[in-house]
Amino acid sequence: MSVLLGIDIGGTAVKIGLVDETGRILLSETRSVSFDGYKTPIMTTVTALAGELLDKSSEKPVGIGVSATGQIDVHTGTVIGVGAHFGNWLGSEIAEILGNAFHLPVTVINDANAAALGEQCYGRAKGKDNALVVTIGTGVGGGIIENGRLIQGQRGIGGEIGHYIIDFDGEPCPCGNRGCFERYGSTGALVRRFTGDPALLAELGIPAGEVNGKVIFDHLSQPAVQAAVDHWIDCISFGIVGLVHIFNPEIVLIGGGISREEERFIRPLREKILSRAMEQFAKDLVVEAAALGNNAGLLGACAYFRQMHENF
Template sequence: MKIIALDIGGTAIKYAYFDGDDLIFDDVRPSEASLGGDKVLENIISIITEIGNQHSYDTIGISTAGQVDSINGTIVYANDNIPNYTGMELKKILEDKFKVPVSVENDVNAAAIGEAIYGAGKGENDFLCLTYGTGIGGAIFLNQKLYKGAQGVAAEMGHMMIHPGGLPCGCGSFGCYEQYASTTALIRTAKAHSPEFYNGKAIFSAFDHDSKDAKRLIDQWVKEISYGLVNLIYIFNPSLIVLGGGIMTQPYIINKLNQIIKESTMPSFHGVRVTLASLGNLAGVYGMKAITSKEYQEK
């Protein structure tokens, strides 16, 4: 089966072309999500068209930010990271346009499926998956299946209330986890301290050059990450937590988190392992490969 898979985020669209089990190529381009859902759709169509002009394909898989009705392939809800995206009927629009079957799934669910079938979660019955970037997304794997909840939108871990009455969030609440523990939150806090900390690479570059300010900012941010993870550990008692997002490739983060979590939980919960998503930024497209090729099925 020949598959085009896309992973739409608040910053970038990652895309790949698979021929059977072989990844033929992958690439990335800006999503331009701040310009709204119509612009994102325009970019999706452009990428698929460009690939289709060079390669035949049997199906399309779309991993996307936002709450997704994966049966109907619609966006149930998207916050201001992608304005006017809520309600978009992605599956119908793309099937009408390209005349092949289209599957649509939430981006972190897709990443968790990718990790479960091909990556760090392979062979695990139960694990949690979180991605840290523009916001924070989550997925729950129980008995080798995604847990989606009553309305199909479970695991909005980025909107756990960690600091009641705290910073306003795009969801309309205050003190949400992603306002303190996302990559966006780290950069916002660091830039307020010094304009030299203008992105994640700059912050960690300063850290690598023994900047005490960078270390203090990173340590506080990692502590914020741990608050959410400790709560999840006490609720789910998982054997494994898989963390994704480009910033998580920094070895210091995973090592520090494992240390803090061990110090912050009861001994009976010390069996949990926190590890990096082994598929990296391609976890979402691999998840859509698994879904579209039926290597993963919900039922």
């Protein structure tokens, strides 16, 4: 059975693992890529950790599948766009660097698209031909499976749902536009709602530096917090309903750490989506939390490699 080296590169950490054909992770390691404020190039950290992992294992991979944050040109394995400013990530030639270091074939795909493939091959979208996977975190990412295949577009950067515009006169976005979905529907947007209101934080007794999604949900018994979270879930539901009307999926999967909140997040989000989508789009539509958690990108990266190299 062939084994792949899977690599999932995020803005703060990289996860690397050896993955077999069934999606079983045989060995894995995680390391910060921002430990010194990105003075050390991300790919230097990634390459070093990959070498250490391979030295620990008797398994020899036949290839490398990479999931990476940013807009990835899948033809060259290069970072051609970033939604956040960290390090010198833009322009990183991921495939070339790893190919030269380990003398193995390499594929590279955006992390949200990888998560969608991971769910299709090993998670809750398995057996589904039309699926929408939405990751809710600092931003909003997504992957779209249509008729069994991942939508990638001309250069492999399709599915950038965090930057489709839901309010043309809305908040400025670091991408240069206004009113992008992730400015309203990300966990980052929810956190900004609270850090931008010092009086509310003082009333709740929460230091500004400690605000995150978990802390906010821990205070849901407070009416002001519940109202803010309800509005945030409204924003997410409107964005997803628009996507449902475009792609007509059979399943919508929600990823990100907040997706573990079944009763307080997934259930109300599901109800709002199903009540707002047009009748025939909502019919038989399933809305669930994604299944693979932090392993989605790693597994999806390996699934993409196998799609591109069917002989492996």
